[in-house]
Amino acid sequence: MSAVLRFDPIRLPPECDALRKDVRAFLAEEVAAGTFDPHRPHREGKDTRGFSRRVGARGWLGMTWPKKYGGHERSFLERYVVTEEMRVANAPTRHFFVADRQSGPVLLKYAPEHIKMNILPRICRGELCFAIGMSEPNSGSDLFAAKTKATKTDGGWLINGSKIWTSSAHVADYMIAIFRTSPSTKENRRHGLTQFLVDMKTPGIVVNPIRQMTGQTEFNEVVFTDAFVPDDHVLGEIDGAWKQATSELAYERSGPERFLETYYVLTELVRAVGPNPDTRAAEGIGRLVAQLHTMRRMSVSVAGMLQAGKEPVVEASIVKDIGTVWEQQLPHRVRDLAAFVDVDPSNHATLADQLAFATKVAPKLTIQGGTTEVLRGIIARGLGLR
Numbered sequence: 440m441s442a443v444l445r446f447d448p449i450r451l452p453p454e455c456d457a458l459r460k461d462v463r464a465f466l467a468e469e470v471a472a473g474t475f476d477p478h479r480p481h482r483e484g485k486d487t488r489g490f491s492r493r494v495g496a497r498g499w500l501g502m503t504w505p506k507k508y509g510g511h512e513r514s515f516l517e518r519y520v521v522t523e524e525m526r527v528a529n530a531p532t533r534h535f536f537v538a539d540r541q542s543g544p545v546l547l548k549y550a551p552e553h554i555k556m557n558i559l560p561r562i563c564r565g566e567l568c569f570a571i572g573m574s575e576p577n578s579g580s581d582l583f584a585a586k587t588k589a590t591k592t593d594g595g596w597l598i599n600g601s602k603i604w605t606s607s608a609h610v611a612d613y614m615i616a617i618f619r620t621s622p623s624t625k626e627n628r629r630h631g632l633t634q635f636l637v638d639m640k641t642p643g644i645v646v647n648p649i650r651q652m653t654g655q656t657e658f659n660e661v662v663f664t665d666a667f668v669p670d671d672h673v674l675g676e677i678d679g680a681w682k683q684a685t686s687e688l689a690y691e692r693s694g695p696e697r698f699l700e701t702y703y704v705l706t707e708l709v710r711a712v713g714p715n716p717d718t719r720a721a722e723g724i725g726r727l728v729a730q731l732h733t734m735r736r737m738s739v740s741v742a743g744m745l746q747a748g749k750e751p752v753v754e755a756s757i758v759k760d761i762g763t764v765w766e767q768q769l770p771h772r773v774r775d776l777a778a779f780v781d782v783d784p785s786n787h788a789t790l791a792d793q794l795a796f797a798t799k800v801a802p803k804l805t806i807q808g809g810t811t812e813v814l815r816g817i818i819a820r821g822l823g824l825r
């Protein structure tokens with residue numbers, strides 16, 4: 440294997456077993472209390488805020504962050520276990536997962552101390568929902584073409600323009616966004632963007648929901664008209680966001696959520712074929728599980744590298760590429776294997792319902808968080824091929 444590409448052979452340490460049991464017991468209690476139904480993959484439960492606070496109360500948000508900010512100083516591998524169990528159970532994580540996975544680490548690195556002291560403990564308590572404002576109508580993959588402007592004014596900046604596809608903006612308390620503070624330069628077309636923390640209650644921000652083909656409205660257009668952001672909400676270097684946004688993506692791209700989004704159709708298939716599948720069904724399921732196992736080892740490896748303080752951007756891109764293509768194909772492969780399921784309608788109903796939903800979810804999986812083509816470009820560059 441090339442020296443620039445390395446998946447350290449990490450295994451989850453023994454303390455993860457006890458944690459896994461605790462998370463499973465907690466999720467079973469939540470299911471029993473009616474918070475969500477693990478067989479229904481529509482993770483927009485009625486009580487996502489309450490669920491978020493209860494997860495925070497267990498100490499499972501900000502797990503790797505310093506205690507002085509409300510964190511728990513545990514390992515990325517322990518965090519991995521919590522994320523994995525939540526996703527496998529179809530738990531309603533929407534309220535907290537962006538803040539916990541991505542926004543908190545950005546604030547930890549770049550926010551002024553008083554902002555960290557104010558916001559991070561609230562994320563750890565499960566009180567805050569975050570959105571990511573990167574994409575714009577004419578800049579998605581090409582992040583550095585962003586045009587939404589931040590113009591200097593007394594004590595802060597005035598924001599004008601729009602963001603698009605902003606997940607959870609309709610429920611978010613804050614957004615971490617990049618805005619144009621200077622034109623790009625001839626020498627560096629990435630220059631001129633700055634990262635900001637934006638309070639979503641700021642006057643001048645309008646959120647317009649966009650309906651997806653699942654019928655849900657998880658993402659939005661966000662329009663800014665002279666929205667004021669104070670100076671102390673600038674994150675990191677003015678005009679230098681390009682250096683910051685790429686390391687953030689290692690957190691976004693490698694977790695178990697990047698191959699488990701349609702996983703429920705596989706477990707439902709296993710249930711529906713029962714304990715004595717015929718050879719073809721057993722072989723088909725065996726193949727899928729072997730692939731899943733391999734991806735999981737790679738994803739755990741990235742978590743281990745993050746734990747070791749590395750920035751495995753290329754490895755994370757590989758996990759996301761392989762993982763999202765796999766989870767995108769999964770509903771189709773399960774549909775083929777379902778031909779071997781007992782024709783009894785009671786055996787088919789949940790599987791059919793889940794397959795219908797997963798098939799509509801599947802197309803987005805290789806777009807969100809960076810498209811397959813763009814990821815392969817990053818991988819090729821990381822390997823020195825371009």
Ligand SMILES: Cc1cc2nc3c(=O)[nH]c(=O)nc-3n(C[C@H](O)[C@H](O)[C@H](O)COP(=O)(O)OP(=O)(O)OC[C@H]3O[C@@H](n4cnc5c(N)ncnc54)[C@H](O)[C@@H]3O)c2cc1C
Pocket residue numbers: 570571572573574575576577578579580581603604605606607658803806807808809810811812813816
């Ligand atoms: C469900 C969902 C949630 C999302 N949530 C968020 C969010 O919360 N915040 C946010 O900021 N964005 C979010 N996005 C937006 C997402 O990051 C962008 O859609 C994505 O980066 C692609 O950008 P685009 O849609 O502008 O497509 P484009 O960049 O226009 O790409 C169009 C096509 O061209 C290909 N292409 C583009 N550039 C290259 C290249 N250099 N080489 C080869 N092929 C290329 C792409 O792969 C794609 O097939 C979300 C998207 C989805 C689907």
